[in-house]
Amino acid sequence: MKKVYSRPKSLKPAHFHYCPGCGHSIVNRLIAEVIDEMNLGDKIICVAPAGCGMLIYNYFDVDCLESAHGRGAAVATGIKRVRPDNLVVSYQGDGDLAAIGTAESFHAANRGENITIIFVNNGVYGMTGGQMAPTTILDQVTTTTPVGRISEKAGHPVRMCEVLAVLDGTSYLERVAVHKPAAIVATKKALVKAFQHQMNKTGFSMVEILSPCPTNWKMDPLQACKWVEDVMSKQFPIGLVKEVQC
Amino acid sequence: MKKLMSGNAAAGEAAVLAGCTCYFGYPITPQNELTEYMAKRVPEAGGVFIQSESEIAAINMVLGASVAGARAMTSSSGPGISLKQEGISYLAADELPAVILNMVRGGPGMGNISPAQSDYLQATRGGGHGDYRTIVLAPSSVQEIADLMPLAFDLAEKYRNPVVVLGDGMLGQMMEPVEFDHIKKPEPVAKDYILTGAKGRPSRMVRSLIFDVKEQEEHNWKLARKFQRIEQNEVRYETHLVDDAELVVIAYGTAARIAKGAIARLRQEGLKVGMIRPITLWPFPTKIIQETSKTIHDFFVFEMSAGQLVEDVKLSLEGKGRVHFYGRPGGVIPTPVELFRIISRHCYQIQRVKKS
Structure with missing residues (x-):
């Protein structure tokens, strides 16, 4: 019988800790597939964040560093400057990248660091129990916005790809999603492109991935996918935000 | 040959001669001459200099460079050192070498830019969160800064722990004749904990998150035993x-x-x-x-x-x-x-x- 589907080589034989319907597991698998297909297993150095993505080093069978909350872009900068021939990838969530780590993300992008950030945007702080994130959309109910996010009190959702697009150091910024098969295929293509940009040393690359969080959104997995399609992607338009010649 | 140099510049020169290839820093008085010296000197020596966006970014760049295998340092003064404490705690937990120089100024808060020794407890008690210590070296002359910088890097690598060099605004700004001839470039050592891409070896992870309390306790005791060894061997x-x-x-x-x-x-x-x-x-x-x-x-x-x-x-x-x-x-x-x-x-x- 022909084998059509198996565990990517870069994924350890471990059980994901992610909740049912969580987008992280899809993103992890896609990254592992891309590492295998681009033959990057002995070249990549991953930086794990604080948050739901923290335990990627238990899953990826590649060199991994765990960063302090929000500092991914800074530690990735340190690694990349010492080892310019390695592929340095920082995996971050919305609170990590766009709240506590805004300065590090912004300035790494502005310096045009040849690093790639994989930014999983699920609109909440997942690991700590579903508090408001910088990307929580208006009126969205979270544990710290019990009547929904009100802009007058809690500000507006941050569109990080668009924020970073104005910086001359950014080379590739694309927003994708993992809520339906076609989107997943596009996400994988975006990851490949981001890695190519880094290998060609064209500057800072980031793939923002809209990702369902049924547990903290208080939805079932199907409702969560539908919410990405109907609500979240209206606030965060899916598609290429910026690409310079690679 | 002796050169007339400020303590800040001498710290930089000694660090480069001792094999420091990465400097990350953010401006703060009274240590700016060191950052400025490194901006010129480190790239000349083929290394990495970044003026970071913050002290927090600087110490995390140090962590990144250290985990990639380089001899890395940052420097600051009081208020900036407070910001670095997060990263210093992670360096200690991850058992990564690093050198942090603090040209102490008057505090607390913004304080002033005059020389002070008010960061003693912060330096000697770890400074950040968690059960850890940093080795703290205290020079009392520009020459001694030059003598202790290489030692700081050696000890940091020997014990895989951050080392703080604690000066003050006076030592940083003061110019004295200083000699560097005795500083030897370190022999390259194999580091089996650094991240280089898992080529021809199993993958590695460097982390400080340990959910299992018994495992975390064991990690704490392991660090404590290391600190005991340092107490036995490194008193000066x-x-x-x-x-x-x-x-x-x-x-x-x-x-x-x-x-x-x-x-x-x-x-x-x-x-x-x-x-x-x-x-x-x-x-x-x-x-x-x-x-x-x-x-x-x-x-x-x-x-x-x-x-x-x-x-x-x-x-x-x-x-x-x-x-x-x-x-x-x-x-x-x-x-x-x-x-x-x-x-x-x-x-x-x-x-x-x-x-x-």
């Missing part, structure tokens, strides 16, 4: 005219320099005063202080703070001996004459007590 201090002394001054860094001047005057007056100068503030030279207390009962702690080093002296003496204290916080630099007056008063009082 200087004694000055202690043998016949009736009173021993305990001071470090710039304060020790001032005290030496005062002691010269006191000796001229026939007052038998000596000094123990801790060079490592952690590990603290407890043993020599205990030994000394067998024959000498009066200790005079002098520091440019409201009283921090004095705590370690009292802990070392375990209730034995008398501890006198003179502190000048807030960025005040006392003169040797001032200190001479204060110490001589104590000496005469001790003599009076002895006679009666």
Whole structure:
């Protein structure tokens, strides 16, 4: 019988800790597939964040560093400057990248660091129990916005790809999603492109991935996918935000 | 050959000669000359210089460079060092080498840009969150800065732990003749913990998140055993005219320099005063202080703070001996004459007590 589907080589034989319907597991698998297909297993150095993505080093069978909350872009900068021939990838969530780590993300992008950030945007702080994130959309109910996010009190959702697009150091910024098969295929293509940009040393690359969080959104997995399609992607338009010649 | 250099610049030159290839820093007075020196010197030597967006970013870049295998450092002063504490805690937890230089200024808060020794407790107690220590080296001259920088990198790598070099605004700004000829480039050592891409070996992970409390406890004990080894092996201090002394001054860094001047005057007056100068503030030279207390009962702690080093002296003496204290916080630099007056008063009082 022909084998059509198996565990990517870069994924350890471990059980994901992610909740049912969580987008992280899809993103992890896609990254592992891309590492295998681009033959990057002995070249990549991953930086794990604080948050739901923290335990990627238990899953990826590649060199991994765990960063302090929000500092991914800074530690990735340190690694990349010492080892310019390695592929340095920082995996971050919305609170990590766009709240506590805004300065590090912004300035790494502005310096045009040849690093790639994989930014999983699920609109909440997942690991700590579903508090408001910088990307929580208006009126969205979270544990710290019990009547929904009100802009007058809690500000507006941050569109990080668009924020970073104005910086001359950014080379590739694309927003994708993992809520339906076609989107997943596009996400994988975006990851490949981001890695190519880094290998060609064209500057800072980031793939923002809209990702369902049924547990903290208080939805079932199907409702969560539908919410990405109907609500979240209206606030965060899916598609290429910026690409310079690679 | 001796060169006339500021302490800040000398720290940079010594670091580069000792194989430091990465410097990350953010401007803050009174240590800017070091950042500026490194901006020119490190790239010339083929290394990495980044003026970071913040102190937090700088220490995390140090962490990244260290995990990638490089000798990396950052520098700052008081307020900036507070911001770096997060990263220093992670460096200690991850067991990664790094050198952090603090040219201390008056504090707390914004304080001022004058020399002070008010960060003693922050430096010697770890400074950030969690159960850890940093090795703390305290130079008292520009030459000693140049001597201790290579040691800082060696110790950081030997014990895989952050090392703090604790100076002050005076040491950073002051120019003195300094020699670097003795500094040798380190032999490249194989590091089996760094991340290079898993080529021809199993993948590695460097992390400090340990959910299992027993595993976390074991990690803490492992660090504690390492800190015990450091306490056993790495204590450094200087004694000055202690043998016949009736009173021993305990001071470090710039304060020790001032005290030496005062002691010269006191000796001229026939007052038998000596000094123990801790060079490592952690590990603290407890043993020599205990030994000394067998024959000498009066200790005079002098520091440019409201009283921090004095705590370690009292802990070392375990209730034995008398501890006198003179502190000048807030960025005040006392003169040797001032200190001479204060110490001589104590000496005469001790003599009076002895006679009666």
